Amino acid sequence: MAETLKRVLSRGGAAWSREENTPAAGPPLLLLGAPGSGKTTMLFAAALEAAGEGQGPVLFLTRRPLQSLPRGTGTALDPMRLQKIRFQYPPSTRELFWLLCSAHEAPGPAPSLLLLDGLEEYLAEDPEPQKAAYLTALLLDTAAHFSHRLGLGRDCGLMVALQTQEEADSGDILHLALLQRYFPAQCWLQPDAPGPGEHGLRACLEPGGLGPRTEWWVTFRSDGEMMIAPWPTQAGDPSSGKRSSSAGQP
Amino acid sequence: MAVVLPAVVEELLSEMAAAVQESARIPDEYLLSLKFLFGSSATQALDLVDRQSITLIASPSGRRVYQVLGSSGKTYTCLASCHYCSCPAFAFKVLRKSDSILCKHLLAVYLSQVMRTCQQLSVSDKQLTDILLMEKKQEP
Numbered sequence: 001m002a003e004t005l006k007r008v009l010s011r012g013g014a015a016w017s018r019e020e021n022t023p024a025a026g027p028p029l030l031l032l033g034a035p036g037s038g039k040t041t042m043l044f045a046a047a048l049e050a051a052g053e054g055q056g057p058v059l060f061l062t063r064r065p066l067q068s069l070p071r072g073t074g075t076a077l078d079p080m081r082l083q084k085i086r087f088q089y090p091p092s093t094r095e096l097f098w099l100l101c102s103a104h105e106a107p108g109p110a111p112s113l114l115l116l117d118g119l120e121e122y123l124a125e126d127p128e129p130q131k132a133a134y135l136t137a138l139l140l141d142t143a144a145h146f147s148h149r150l151g152l153g154r155d156c157g158l159m160v161a162l163q164t165q166e167e168a169d170s171g172d173i174l175h176l177a178l179l180q181r182y183f184p185a186q187c188w189l190q191p192d193a194p195g196p197g198e199h200g201l202r203a204c205l206e207p208g209g210l211g212p213r214t215e216w217w218v219t220f221r222s223d224g225e226m227m228i229a230p231w232p233t234q235a236g237d238p239s240s241g242k243r244s245s246s247a248g249q250p
Numbered sequence: 251m252a253v254v255l256p257a258v259v260e261e262l263l264s265e266m267a268a269a270v271q272e273s274a275r276i277p278d279e280y281l282l283s284l285k286f287l288f289g290s291s292a293t294q295a296l297d298l299v300d301r302q303s304i305t306l307i308a309s310p311s312g313r314r315v316y317q318v319l320g321s322s323g324k325t326y327t328c329l330a331s332c333h334y335c336s337c338p339a340f341a342f343k344v345l346r347k348s349d350s351i352l353c354k355h356l357l358a359v360y361l362s363q364v365m366r367t368c369q370q371l372s373v374s375d376k377q378l379t380d381i382l383l384m385e386k387k388q389e390p
Binding site for chain 1: 309311312313329330331332333334336340341375376378379382383
């Protein structure tokens with residue numbers, strides 16, 4: 001999944017690259033951020049990316065139906081792609097367990113991407129670590145099964161969004177440590193800006209051994225469209241007392 | 251595996267796989283390495299393999315899961331694709347992040363893969379769902 005997200009992020013700046021027919025989704029990715037940091041939008045952008053031409057369907061799991069479709073990322077919401085995204089709404093942890101455990105019984109083609117929004121809500125229902133570990137492990141196992149069904153050279157990616165709090169309690173910290181064991185790649189979304197007077201989000205992508213950490217600047221236009229650019233790395237601009245270490249230091 | 255083992259463990263397991271023929275003995279040098287890396291869990295895991303305690307359960311869908319008959323007589327479920335075992339020792343070690351990464355049941359599963367020896371059981375897709383679900387309801 002890290003590769004798919006990287007493609008979403010790098011599309012914002014550069015011209016579309018030769019990686020168009022790369023089948024590899026990359027390692028499972030955990031998307032982290034406070035409420036309102038754009039996680040759902042980012043997940044949806046990844047879903048649109050993965051639902052591109054010639055690629056398989058996408059399975060998007062979330063507790064509640066999205067109130068409105070998050071805006072696109074530079075291209076219009078292509079109806080062909082939208083059709084390939086299948087939404088399911090497990091209302092409880094028990095339902096989510098059932099969905100994952102019975103994923104091999106579901107008919108139809110295997111998805112090329114499995115997304116889950118709001119993992120923290122499912123974990124909150126049953127915070128006991130062994131259950132949390134089992135839920136996480138089942139997500140990986142389900143994606144692995146879909147990969148197996150897709151066949152040679154094709155993978156099902158996995159991307160899961162987890163809401164973090166400003167003040168994390170010990171339970172949250174434990175869950176995070178546990179999740180980081182299972183998700184080699186992580187992307188943090190936080191409100192930040194490269195210079196004074198600007199605003200937006202900083203997306204910090206750790207691909208989990210596949211390469212160096214990369215950072216991106218995410219903003220939303222007045223019409224709601226998401227714009228992405230690489231985080232400026234020149235430290236020339238004195239940050240006037242704002243988050244001083246945010247100038248892309250690796 | 252979706253979750254990667256530390257390089258040294260991966261290397262040891264793949265060297266063993268190359269060196270060991272089906273159901274043959276593991277050469278001493280590998281036994282020593284196992285014990286060095288895993289301590290007493292290594293002996294217990296080898297014991298589980300010797301006693302044919304590991305079963306690979308598969309359904310027509312191609313999805314698989316392992317079950318290991320523990321020394322206490324209890325059966326534990328281990329996922330095939332990533333590190334998870336339903337035993338209390340795994341929960342304890344997962345809680346304490348700095349502790350070892352595998353319980354003896356998971357180690358036994360890896361060893362049985364290397365030695366290509368374990369029981370096989372075929373079940374229906376529905377039965378496999380039940381097996382996976384049962385873990386959620388397992389009493390602590």
